[in-house]
Amino acid sequence: MRFKRKIAREIRILKQGSRYIETHGYIQHGNTSVYAHSVKVAALSCLIAYKLGLKVDYITMIRGALLHDYFLYDWHDRRAHEGWHGFRHPRKAWLNAKEEFALNRIEEDIILKHMFPLVPFVPRYKESWIVCIADKISALIETFSDIKTFFGKKLVMEVK
DSSP: OTTHHHHHHHHHHHHTTSSGGGGGGSEEETTEEHHHHHHHHHHHHHHHHHHTTOOOOHHHHHHHHHHTTTTOSOTTSGGGSSSOHHHHHHHHHHHHHHHHSOOOHHHHHHHHHTTTTTSSOOOOSHHHHHHHHHHHHHHHHHHHSOHHHHHSSOOOOOOO
16 A cells, blocks of 8 residues: 555654553454554545545644544443543543644544544544545444455554
């Protein structure tokens, strides 16, 4: 994939002096970790933007995708968080991300609005819309099938 190096570089940066590595330890959809899901969303976002010929800030979109579910708890355990996870986790992810990273306005928009239309906050930027759509596609595939079978190749990478 064309964007594999850019995604790997951003993962390495995010892992430095943060809790990003913890995303490996939380399950998101099916058997997919939050880490793997976020990498898939980043890769699919890049693919969508590229295939549609959209002019986007790829690094910002990748960072937003990698941090969109940075809530850092087991959402399957109701004692680990307050309220309905689907409605509340974007804000928790945003609070965690802004505590550890310098976010730009597009990255913040991606994180806070990726659950549209479940949350009533409409994405403002192209990058936000793309990540929102890629997140829905990835979540469906992870929940109902094996993403490798769907795409015919591996989209997740381990970056050390």
